[in-house]
Every structure is written in C-alpha cells, then in structure tokens.
Amino acid sequence: MDRVAIIGASMTQFGQRDGWLRDLLAEAATDCLDDTGVAASDLDHLYVSNMASGEFEGQTGAPNMLAHDIGALGAYTQRIDQTSSSGGAGLYAAWQSVASGASDLTLLVGGEKMTHESTAExxxxxxxxxxxxxxxxxxxxxxxxxxxxxxxxxxxxxxxxxxxxxxxxxxxxxxxxxxxxxxxxxxxxxxxxxxxxxxxxxxxxxxxITDGSAALLLCPESVAAEYTDDYAVIxxxxxxxxxxxxxxxxxxxxxxxxxxxxxxxxxxxxxxxxxxxxxxxxxxxxxxxxxxxxxxxxxxxxxxxxxxxxxxxxxxxxxxxxxxxxxxxxxxxxxxxxxxxxxxxxxxxxxxxxxxxxxxxxxxxxxxxxxxxxxxxxxxxxx
Amino acid sequence: MDRVAIIGASMTQFGQRDGWLRDLLAEAATDCLDDTGVAASDLDHLYVSNMASGEFEGQTGAPNMLAHDIGALGAYTQRIDQTSSSGGAGLYAAWQSVASGASDLTLLVGGEKMTHESTAExxxxxxxxxxxxxxxxxxxxxxxxxxxxxxxxxxxxxxxxxxxxxxxxxxxxxxxxxxxxxxxxxxxxxxxxxxxxxxxxxxxxxxxITDGSAALLLCPESVAAEYTDDYAVIxxxxxxxxxxxxxxxxxxxxxxxxxxxxxxxxxxxxxxxxxxxxxxxxxxxxxxxxxxxxxxxxxxxxxxxxxxxxxxxxxxxxxxxxxxxxxxxxxxxxxxxxxxxxxxxxxxxxxxxxxxxxxxxxxxxxxxxxxxxxxxxxxxxxx
Structure with a gap:
C-alpha cells in the first residue's frame, strides 16, 4: 500500500495571543500552504483538531469557519476531539483519509485559544x-x-x-x-x-496554559515529490x-x-x-x-x-x-x-x-x- | 479494494430521556453489539459522533467514558464533530478506519442529550x-x-x-x-x-429538540458474512x-x-x-x-x-x-x-x-x- 507523506508543516507563535481560535487556525493553515505552494482550493479534506472551542469561546463549527477564512470551500471539513490528544488523533484521522483513498491532499490544523480564560476556568x-x-x-x-x-x-x-x-x-x-x-x-x-x-x-x-495552532499537509507518498523534496513519511x-x-x-x-x-x-x-x-x-x-x-x-x-x-x-x-x-x-x-x-x-x-x-x-x-x-x-x- | 459493510445497527428510543449522554451512548452501543453477537472487547475502533456534550452537560471525553461503560478498553477512541451532521461525518470516519486497513471492527455511536436545557439554551x-x-x-x-x-x-x-x-x-x-x-x-x-x-x-x-443515540458496527465486506447474513454495504x-x-x-x-x-x-x-x-x-x-x-x-x-x-x-x-x-x-x-x-x-x-x-x-x-x-x-x- 502507498504510504502517507507529510509535505508541509507550520506552527504559530505559542503563548498568550490576541484574536480567537479562527485567527490562529487560519494563520497556521496559511503558513503551511504558502510554504508548500499549495492553494487552499486544492484541498479535498480539511481537518481541525480542537478540544473545546464551544466551551472556551462559545463558538463551534471551527472547520467550516476555517474553510471560509482560507478559501477551501470544496474540501470536506470535520473536527476531531480526543481531549488533550486531539492533535495526535487528528493526525491519525488525516492519515486515514489518505490511506483509505478518500483524499489526495488533506490539511490538518490543530488549535486552541485558552488564555482569555482564568486558570481556574x-x-x-x-x-x-x-x-x-x-x-x-x-x-x-x-x-x-x-x-x-x-x-x-x-x-x-x-x-x-x-x-x-x-x-x-x-x-x-x-x-x-x-x-x-x-x-x-x-x-x-x-x-x-x-x-x-x-x-x-x-x-x-x-x-x-497556551494559545496556538499548528498545521500539517498530507498526501500519498507516491506523489509527495511532485510537491516538495522536503517530506517525511508516516x-x-x-x-x-x-x-x-x-x-x-x-x-x-x-x-x-x-x-x-x-x-x-x-x-x-x-x-x-x-x-x-x-x-x-x-x-x-x-x-x-x-x-x-x-x-x-x-x-x-x-x-x-x-x-x-x-x-x-x-x-x-x-x-x-x-x-x-x-x-x-x-x-x-x-x-x-x-x-x-x-x-x-x-x-x-x-x-x-x-x-x-x-x-x-x-x-x-x-x-x-x-x-x-x-x-x-x-x-x-x-x- | 474491499468495500466496507455494516453488520449491525441500533437506535434508542428518541425523545425526552432520563439520564445523560453516557447512558444513551451505552444503551445504543450495547444493543448493537448484542444484536450482532460481538463482544465490546473485540472492537478495535470506537467512534462517537457528538456535537456538544461539553456545552450541554459540562462533560467531555465521551468516547473514553463509553469505552469504560461498555468494556471496550482496547479500542482506539475518538469524537467526531461536524455540528448537526456529526453522525454522517462519523460514518465517513468509521468507513475510513476500515477502508484504510486500520480497523477490522469499528463501532460508531452517535448521540446527544439536549432536552434538559430550555429551548432557548x-x-x-x-x-x-x-x-x-x-x-x-x-x-x-x-x-x-x-x-x-x-x-x-x-x-x-x-x-x-x-x-x-x-x-x-x-x-x-x-x-x-x-x-x-x-x-x-x-x-x-x-x-x-x-x-x-x-x-x-x-x-x-x-x-x-431530542435526546437519543444510534449505533452502527462496521467491518470489511470480505468478513461480513462471518458475523451475520444481514448486512449492507457502503x-x-x-x-x-x-x-x-x-x-x-x-x-x-x-x-x-x-x-x-x-x-x-x-x-x-x-x-x-x-x-x-x-x-x-x-x-x-x-x-x-x-x-x-x-x-x-x-x-x-x-x-x-x-x-x-x-x-x-x-x-x-x-x-x-x-x-x-x-x-x-x-x-x-x-x-x-x-x-x-x-x-x-x-x-x-x-x-x-x-x-x-x-x-x-x-x-x-x-x-x-x-x-x-x-x-x-x-x-x-x-x-
């Protein structure tokens, strides 16, 4: 079976950040796409790893918001939550999307906005x-x-x-x-x-407690070299x-x-x-x-x-x-x-x-x- | 490629229900497994479709709770959220888990507990x-x-x-x-x-506005007949x-x-x-x-x-x-x-x-x- 490659990666500054989750997700996503030279409109799957934007911000639907903000309208979108390991679970889901043949190009973006809450909250x-x-x-x-x-x-x-x-x-x-x-x-x-x-x-x-986002771009290994020489394989x-x-x-x-x-x-x-x-x-x-x-x-x-x-x-x-x-x-x-x-x-x-x-x-x-x-x-x- | 089969399905009574999401999920999951004659311990993937248990109940981690409640300790667990289409997204994720070769037996359980909130909430x-x-x-x-x-x-x-x-x-x-x-x-x-x-x-x-849960059991089509004569194919x-x-x-x-x-x-x-x-x-x-x-x-x-x-x-x-x-x-x-x-x-x-x-x-x-x-x-x- 064709393995799955990671052809791009990005992360935002972690720490106490202005803005909301949507801003952090869009920043990481855009950086990752720009670095790899891929257009958002070429994505077929867009996954968001996030535990609790509903609880932290009163805002759900983060994947759809991200598709809107970066212009990935054609992609299938989904949120993956596995509490504090949502990012790893997202990678597993993104891997499955490519390994199953459903996707040729999946962007995974993980993020959380937390520091506007008190530590107790x-x-x-x-x-x-x-x-x-x-x-x-x-x-x-x-x-x-x-x-x-x-x-x-x-x-x-x-x-x-x-x-x-x-x-x-x-x-x-x-x-x-x-x-x-x-x-x-x-x-x-x-x-x-x-x-x-x-x-x-x-x-x-x-x-x-931290605000931040990170992104990974995945595709079948067989086509990875068409995008970049700098790729790694899962x-x-x-x-x-x-x-x-x-x-x-x-x-x-x-x-x-x-x-x-x-x-x-x-x-x-x-x-x-x-x-x-x-x-x-x-x-x-x-x-x-x-x-x-x-x-x-x-x-x-x-x-x-x-x-x-x-x-x-x-x-x-x-x-x-x-x-x-x-x-x-x-x-x-x-x-x-x-x-x-x-x-x-x-x-x-x-x-x-x-x-x-x-x-x-x-x-x-x-x-x-x-x-x-x-x-x-x-x-x-x-x- | 081997297609993916659904070898069991269940749903709880929908309506105004006592208990919490965990109770509804466990009820649907147990019914689905019992009907198919599969032990929870045989599951390798357990997916939960749920939009907002954190917002509705102040309780997250529903997939882990479900693995605990039905005895599916060995399985990989994950929550899928695509707002009101979380169930369909869960089916897509469950399909990917089998189609990618990662899973031989995935249970998908969707649920929401809402009626304890006012309609406005x-x-x-x-x-x-x-x-x-x-x-x-x-x-x-x-x-x-x-x-x-x-x-x-x-x-x-x-x-x-x-x-x-x-x-x-x-x-x-x-x-x-x-x-x-x-x-x-x-x-x-x-x-x-x-x-x-x-x-x-x-x-x-x-x-x-409704409380309820439903479950589906998925496996590769090539082995579906080993479980049941009553299966359908995605x-x-x-x-x-x-x-x-x-x-x-x-x-x-x-x-x-x-x-x-x-x-x-x-x-x-x-x-x-x-x-x-x-x-x-x-x-x-x-x-x-x-x-x-x-x-x-x-x-x-x-x-x-x-x-x-x-x-x-x-x-x-x-x-x-x-x-x-x-x-x-x-x-x-x-x-x-x-x-x-x-x-x-x-x-x-x-x-x-x-x-x-x-x-x-x-x-x-x-x-x-x-x-x-x-x-x-x-x-x-x-x-």
Whole structure:
C-alpha cells in the first residue's frame, strides 16, 4: 500500500495571543500552504483538531469557519476531539483519509485559544474530560500527576531532583524554538523551590496554559515529490485507550495507552524502540516524560529518571527527547499540541530545525489525552 | 479494494430521556453489539459522533467514558464533530478506519442529550455553529429556513401547503417507527395553523429538540458474512462544504454541499439518482426536504414540492423519502441523527423495517450540518 507523506508543516507563535481560535487556525493553515505552494482550493479534506472551542469561546463549527477564512470551500471539513490528544488523533484521522483513498491532499490544523480564560476556568473545562466519580472528589489532572509522581519516586527510589531536571532540559531546548511560549532557561533550584501545586510537583513541573495552532499537509507518498523534496513519511500511527477511571489501573506507573498504541505503531512501521532517533513526548507534567519514555520501550520501567539524570535525553544525548522544548516550555494549546509534536519531527527529519537540529532518521511522537485515557503514537521517517 | 459493510445497527428510543449522554451512548452501543453477537472487547475502533456534550452537560471525553461503560478498553477512541451532521461525518470516519486497513471492527455511536436545557439554551448552543457575522444579526438556523422557504415558494410558484405536506407525510411515517419521538399523525390544517416561528414556517415545519443515540458496527465486506447474513454495504460516502456565511451563496435555493457530496458519493458507488430506491433526508425544517431532493438529483430544481404533492415520496410512492419519519417526527439529537438515518437504510436493506418496509436495493442518506455548511451523503446497498 502507498504510504502517507507529510509535505508541509507550520506552527504559530505559542503563548498568550490576541484574536480567537479562527485567527490562529487560519494563520497556521496559511503558513503551511504558502510554504508548500499549495492553494487552499486544492484541498479535498480539511481537518481541525480542537478540544473545546464551544466551551472556551462559545463558538463551534471551527472547520467550516476555517474553510471560509482560507478559501477551501470544496474540501470536506470535520473536527476531531480526543481531549488533550486531539492533535495526535487528528493526525491519525488525516492519515486515514489518505490511506483509505478518500483524499489526495488533506490539511490538518490543530488549535486552541485558552488564555482569555482564568486558570481556574480553563482547568475546569479540561477537568470535564475526566470521569465524574474522580472529578467530583477533586481528582483533577494535576492531582493525578502529584499522586503518580510520589508513587514513582518511592517505588523506584528516584530523587525528586530528577523530575526537576526534565523541566530544566526542556526549558533549555525551548530557548532555541522561536515558537515556544517560554524561551528562557530555568535552573534546578528555581524548579525545586517554585510553589507547590500537587505535592511533590511544583509550578515548574507543569506546562502552561497556551494559545496556538499548528498545521500539517498530507498526501500519498507516491506523489509527495511532485510537491516538495522536503517530506517525511508516516510509517506507523495508532491509538489506544486506557481505563477512564484512573484509580482502576493495576499499576499507576504504567500508561497502558502508551504501551498499546506504541506496540501497534512499531508493528505497522516494522520498527522498535531502538530504531527511534528523536522523540516528542507529552510532558504536560514532568512525571509523564518518565512514564512515556519507559512505556514506549526506550528505557526499562523505573529507569526513565536515570536517563534524564545521565543526559541520555539531552539534545546531544543518544536519544534526544523534546528538542522542541516540549509542552513544558513550548506550551500546550490542547488541540495544537499533538500537531506541533509532528511539526518538530518533520523539522528534524527535513533538516530544518535550525539550532535544535539533531541527527535523526526516525522520529516518534506520543500524544496523551487526559491522564493517559487515550493516546496516539506516531512514527515518522525520512523517505 | 474491499468495500466496507455494516453488520449491525441500533437506535434508542428518541425523545425526552432520563439520564445523560453516557447512558444513551451505552444503551445504543450495547444493543448493537448484542444484536450482532460481538463482544465490546473485540472492537478495535470506537467512534462517537457528538456535537456538544461539553456545552450541554459540562462533560467531555465521551468516547473514553463509553469505552469504560461498555468494556471496550482496547479500542482506539475518538469524537467526531461536524455540528448537526456529526453522525454522517462519523460514518465517513468509521468507513475510513476500515477502508484504510486500520480497523477490522469499528463501532460508531452517535448521540446527544439536549432536552434538559430550555429551548432557548439549546438553540443558543446550536447557533454557535453559525458565522458570527450572521448570528449577531439574529440569523439563527430557523430564520435562515424561513427566508429560504419564502424565496423558494415565490421563485418556483409553489403553494405554502406543499411544505406542510412534508410534515404530514413524515409524521405519518413516524407512527410506525417505535423509536420516534412523535408517533402521531398530523393533518395539514394543524400544520398550517400552528404558531409562526420564522414566517412562512410554523411550529410543525420544524423538528423537535431530542435526546437519543444510534449505533452502527462496521467491518470489511470480505468478513461480513462471518458475523451475520444481514448486512449492507457502503458503496459510496463523501462530504462537502458550502460557504460558512450563508448569505454569500449565489442561489439560496441550492445547497452546494448536497450537490457536491452526492456527486462524489454517486461516482464512488457507480450510481446515479435514478438508482436510489429509498432515501433519508435531513428534514430539520420542511423546506430542506425540497432542497435536498432536488440537489441530490431526484427531481429538477424547483420541482421537489411537486413530488411531495403527487405522493412520489410517500412510503408507497416511487421514491419513499424519510420512511423513518425523518427528523421531523423521529426527532433530531444532533450527533445521533446521521447515524439513525443509516440505521433506517440498514433496516430497509435487510428487510427488518417492519411496518415501514419498502422494496429497496439501494438507499441514500443526506446529513446536513448547519444550514448546509457541511454535508455528508452515503449510499448503502444490499450485498
């Protein structure tokens, strides 16, 4: 079967932005099309990854608005929501549109506009994705992260400092990402002395609330070279679900959605964890980078923290993780994040990552919805 | 390429229901699986069509909740939103999941829980799908319908009574649908003397606000017979977008999304309008049944009203339309409606429509989002 190629990618400045979701989506979409030299009117499918524009802005119908704003009137439009992993789910949907033969040219645009809400309001919208039996007892996503972090540190005899080092590493990477929300290094002491949010996790263990958008243009691999020399191929993509009630999981330090979605993606790509040269992980909370790096098979369970301590996942390490700065420094506009992960891999695999460039032929992105409730894993390769 | 089959279908009672969206989704999903003898744990993809559970209930993450509630933990889950045509979009997504080779067994469940809101609140959520330039001037979907109806009646010299006859026909059909919200006939006088909503349209020209859910089980045609003898095949499915600003359309009596999505679906199926034996159209407003019946190519532009007058679209006519009772009498739970259209075609093509049964080998469903802003057309056939 013909594989699916990514022939263009863009992302807007992440951070606190003026305008509304429609403005951010149109900006990313236009940048992506302009860079690739494709007209919006040539698109046959236009997908929007977005969790909650209805709740955040009182405006739904974002895909139709985007088709209007960029002039993609002929395209089929649809919104994809998989909560905080809507971007990864959108990539999977866009892949399906091409792989099924339905589409010759699909534009996927992910975005979210959040910063006009207070942190409490935004957190409330995000918390609506959890199971009410937990939410009503105060178990929001940050509190799950705190509980899991404490359990992980005790179970694997890991120092609290190791979590802080995830934040330090990702902030350092973010300095070289012109689109990142925070382009400043932080030292370990700052992280460890920042205000407690969900003990033992502190403010700098958490990603910020962010506005932003990112876009990807997909077509069959067989015609990719007609558009550009700079393309990458989706060799594996899959998703999986874990228990919606988080406390029902046998082992809180294992994210089954990560395990299963990556097993499926590896099988599809004919690859394994050892083949991966660069990875974008969903570091909404620092502890999640440990869990994913283990559940993806990069490191043994309980040893992800050591890899960070030893610099294995640094930009110049054996397996650079979150060269983009991750959600931690880049920001986390829900529907955009999974798309922006692929943007970073695309940049790395087409040698256009600038200061962030690493040596890589195979990249992996893991996009986590909720507290691992739904997960997509994508493997991208040079042609 | 292997085609995609529908091997099971279900719908809940539509109307004013107790419980929440999760209850309705689980009911439809369980019925569909039980009828087909498939275990939820065997599903690899679980898609939920839903427009606005976040706005209506303050609860998102519906697909994960459903996977939890029915025990489909291994499946990939995703929500599909295309506003009022989310059900048709869900079918297209589910078709893509199988046609791309990603899935061997996909369950699509559409649903919406609305009646706990006041009509004004529900209308406000629905209106959020329109372009703000129109919404802020008071142009909600019902007002578009009123303007379009007046224009149609004048342009094509059609009598006001012809619109009323759509309501009379569909209510009559709904009497024999045990799942319909309204199972009562109405006479033309009642329709024509009901309160004005958007002149010239009156209360009985509009579908109600409804709770409900419907489900479909899909697999490759090559293995369909292993599950059941009663299956139907998706021979064509496609979507298209029209202008998001409704007043930008050249001809208000033409819905380009219907024209283009049906042209694509006909081409895929190798069929034309004359091949269709039974159709489910999106009669959210009576005028929409005229427009679609013309834009799908069943009748010449401006003559759809005559077909209703002459009984062509009656259950015993040459081309029965809305044997289910349509949105008009069955109800319109946004995310469920497009799925329930396919439920009706599936019933007709597997000879399980009971009192509503007509003689049909090819069925067509047209699901309209917004005021034709986004449309999907599906063609279903006997194997």
């Amino acid at each position: 935004a957190t409330d919208v995000i918390a609506s994705l959890t199971h009410p039996v937990e939410y009503k007892h105060g178990l929001t996503l940050p509190s799950f992260a705190g509980l899991t972090a404490r359990h992980y540190l005790e179970k694997f005899d890991a120092p609290r400092e190791s979590l802080g080092k995830v934040a330090v590493k990702n902030h350092k990477n973010g300095v070289d990402n012109p689109h990142a929300q925070f382009r400043k290094e932080v030292d370990l002491e700052t992280v460890l002395e920042s205000p407690i949010v969900a003990d033992p996790l502190r403010l700098y263990d958490f990603c910020p 060799s594996g993509v899959a998703g999986a679900t874990d228990t919606h009630v988080v406390h029902e999981r046998d082992d809180p330090t294992v994210m089954n959605g990560v395990v299963e979605s990556s097993e499926r993606a590896y099988e599809m790509a004919g690859r394994g964890p050892d083949d991966v040269d660069v990875a974008e992980l969903h570091d909404m909370f620092t502890i999640l980078e440990f869990l994913q790096s283990e559940d993806l098979g990069f490191f043994e369970k309980g040893e992800g923290w050591k890899a960070v301590e030893e610099g294995v996942t640094d930009r110049d390490g054996d397996l650079p993780v979150n060269t983009s700065g991750g959600l931690k420094s880049k920001g986390h506009p829900l529907g955009a994040s999974g798309v922006a992960q692929i943007y970073e891999l695309y940049a790395q695999l087409t040698d256009s990552a600038g200061e962030r460039q690493v040596d890589a032929d195979v990249g992996l992105a893991c996009n986590v919805g909720g507290f691992g409730n739904c997960v997509t894993t994508t493997i991208l390769e040079r042609p | 529900a209308t406000d959520v629905i209106a959020s799908l329109t372009h703000p330039v129109e919404y802020k001037h008071g142009l909600t979907l019902p007002s578009f319908a009123g303007l379009t109806a007046r224009h149609y009646l004048e342009k094509f010299d059609a009598p006001r009574e012809s619109l009323g006859k759509v309501a009379v026909k569909n209510h009559k059909n709904g009497v024999d649908n045990p799942h319909a919200q309204f199972r009562k006939e109405v006479d033309l006088e009642t329709v024509l003397e009901s309160p004005i909503v958007a002149d010239p349209l009156r209360l009985y020209d509009f579908c109600p 021979s064509g499915v496609a979507g298209a977008t029209d202008t998001h600003v409704v007043h930008e359309r050249d001809d208000p009596t033409v819905m380009n999304g219907v024209v283009e999505s049906s042209e694509r679906a006909y081409e895929m199926a190798g069929r034309g309008p004359d091949d269709v034996d039974v159709a489910e159209l999106h009669d959210m407003f009576t005028i929409l049944e005229f427009l679609q019946s013309e834009d799908l190519g069943f009748f010449e532009k401006g003559e759809g009203w005559k077909a209703v007058e002459e009984g062509v679209t009656d259950r015993d006519g040459d081309l029965p339309v809305n044997t289910s009772g349509g949105l008009k009498s069955k109800g319109h739970p946004l995310g469920a409606s497009g799925v329930a259209q396919i439920y009706e075609l599936y019933a007709q093509l597997t000879d399980s429509a009971g009192e509503r049964q007509v003689d049909a080998d090819v069925g067509l469903a047209c699901n309209v989002g917004g005021f034709g802003n986004c449309v999907t057309t599906t063609i279903l056939e006997r194997p």
